[in-house]
Amino acid sequence: MPVLAAISTIDFPYKTPQQTIKEFAGEMFSGTLPEVDRILSVFDHTEIETRNFCKPPDYYFTTHSFEERNREYIRISLDYSIQAIRECLAAARVEKEEVTDILFVSTTGLATPSLDALIVNEMRLNPHINRTPVFGLGCGGGVSGFARASTLAKANPDAVVLLVAVELCSLTFMRKDFSKSNFIGTSLFSDGIAACLLMGDHRARQAAVAPSIRFAGHESRLYYDSTGVMGWDFTDEGFKVLFSSGIPEIISKHVKRDVSSFLAKNGLDISGIRQFIFHPGGKKVLAAYETALGAEGDFLCTTRGVMRDYGNMSSASVLYVLERFFRQGFEDGYGLMASMGPGFSCEMVLLQMEH
Helix, strand or coil: CCEEEEEEECCCCCCEEHHHHHHHHHHHHCCCCCCHHHHHHHHHHCCCCEECCCCCHHHHHCCCCHHHHHHHHHHHHHHHHHHHHHHHHHHHCCCHHHCCEEEEEECCCCCCCCHHHHHHHHHCCCCCCEEEEEECCHHHHHHHHHHHHHHHHHHCCCCEEEEEEEEEHHHHCCCCCCCHHHHHHHHHECEEEEEEEEECHHHHHHHCCCCEEEEEEEEEEECCCCCCCEEEEEECCEEEEEECCCHHHHHHHHHHHHHHHHHHHCCCCHHHEEEEEECCCCHHHHHHHHHHHCCCCCCCHHHHHHHHHHCECHHHHHHHHHHHHHHHCCCCEEEEEEEEECCCEEEEEEEEEEC
16 A cells, blocks of 8 residues: 655744734725624634734735736745655655656646646656646645545555645735635635655555555545535636535535445444544534534544644645644554545545554
8 A cells, every 4th residue: 555655744934823814804804895893703713823824914915916926826836845845855765866756736826837847847856757737626635636646656566656735825815805705715714835755565665664654545526516615716816716605514414424435435434533634624614524423532633723723725734634643643543534625525535544
């Protein structure tokens, strides 16, 4: 089974208290959104304390064109992706020329050539590397990307696969969008970059990788007639956020069945899961998971901690949760990664976690 050899995440230099963002939103939406003072209380009920931002707060107080923001997306994505990759390579004691595949996941900016090509060029990775840029999976991209990277490593026992997830949600903020979705997004979303290094079975044995987090299986589920639940509306000004208040209800309706079915195919049930590596989509989303799954104890404690410290970083978030388990330790047994994203869809990965 493919092995997670290393994982790294980025703490941007502009982590900002949630209270500061609340004050910013109050000033920004005052006079344009009815009862703005009342609905500002949403910031106090997110369970988020700090947000991970790639720009200082003053940047968001001024207007920037979509062209300018996307240019910054490319620059910042490239610089910090390379930092995260170098940390992964050093931790796994792998030379950059040994990387066989790179998979790049993002939904918050555009680039052609894609960012993976820019990374290969800047780092002088193997020019014959297999590249897979993935756009549009949103919050589901971290789990889906991990599954795809693991599948590549499973197909080639000697593979060394880089997965890079980049989401600079703050750069999509539109100052002239006074919709409720944009207001709610302002209370939740932030920026994150994560890199994972996965090895095929043979290469992992050679490297004697420890601790051992192994890919054991995955499953995707797309729900028909739900394409309007979450996504972007592409406008002249940029990426306009769209998401429904009904997301927790969808989770409550479907997730128990989907998780139970997936685990049963692997000879397991929910009681056999020791680690829950879930995307921190928001307080109501986590509450819906807890109610639907009914696992014992505070099984989303680590997910909630990442949400508290960083906010919702879209696809990168779940990899921050995985990194926290990787760094702080875990109980031997199975782990379940899960996230929901545009489609509307559910992504699940089963991990075998043993020291």
